[in-house]
Amino acid sequence: GLAWAVLALGAVLAASQCALATVNWLVSVLHRPRALPRMDFEQGIPDACRTLVVVPTLLTGRLRIDEILEGLELRYLANRDPNLGFALLTDFGDADLEHVAGDETLLQQAAGGIEALNVKYGNGAHGRFLLFHRPRIYNSQEGCWMGRERKRGKLEDFNALLCGEARNRFSRIVGEASQLSSIRYVITLDTDTDL
Numbered sequence: 001g002l003a004w005a006v007l008a009l010g011a012v013l014a015a016s017q018c019a020l021a022t023v024n025w026l027v028s029v030l031h032r033p034r035a036l037p038r039m040d041f042e043q044g045i046p047d048a049c050r051t052l053v054v055v056p057t058l059l060t061g062r063l064r065i066d067e068i069l070e071g072l073e074l075r076y077l078a079n080r081d082p083n084l085g086f087a088l089l090t091d092f093g094d095a096d097l098e099h100v101a102g103d104e105t106l107l108q109q110a111a112g113g114i115e116a117l118n119v120k121y122g123n124g125a126h127g128r129f130l131l132f133h134r135p136r137i138y139n140s141q142e143g144c145w146m147g148r149e150r151k152r153g154k155l156e157d158f159n160a161l162l163c164g165e166a167r168n169r170f171s172r173i174v175g176e177a178s179q180l181s182s183i184r185y186v187i188t189l190d191t192d193t194d195l
Contacts, residue, residue: 045083051185052130053079053195056089056154058147059106059133068191069113075195076121076128085179087130088114089154091147098136098145107133111174118175130175132158155188162186 045051053075057068072086090110092103111131118127134157136145147153148169160166162180167173189195 041081045081047083047182049184050083050085050179050182051187052085052087052180052183053187053189054087054089054155054158055189055191056151057191058093059090059103059110060093062106062109065106065109065113069110069117071191072129073117075189076117079195085128085130085183087132087175089158090131090133091150091154092136094142094144094146095136096144098138107172111172114174127176127179130177131173132161132170133172133174134169135171158186 039049041049055068055072059065068088072088076086088110090107092100092106110133114129114131117129121128132154134147134154137148138144139146139148149156157166157169161170162183164181187195
């Protein structure tokens, strides 16, 4: 009896693999694949496709902020298209209080860095660099003050801002936020990801 059960299990597994392969083959024969639409930006990004590269991150220390700003500058230097902008979406780290000593210093450093990049690479064009900073809110489940929903929350709030809502979710915006209405695409990168 045991041998028959093991043999039956083996037969069922073999038959399911054979059936799966047959169904996959039939689908590929009956339904021909079609090419996906793509964009050709070899000549640059057109005005109708203005894009913003956003980097969600935490403001946790002076050296870290320097690294983040340097990374943003390097992304710009590798991608100087006039219709490509760069933004930081920031929160402070989790804390027991809404405001912690040193928060304002870190925010000033990040804001000053964005302003310096706009001066350095402005060339009379719109500000290519922006900063969107959110305040901490109390999270009763975590038992601490933190940015709402962390990374996902930053992206949700930024999306809402692009749609003309939720400006009050950001306590500080640095750079020409008026250009947001012309942004068509957003590319999200981690702080350690190259563009």
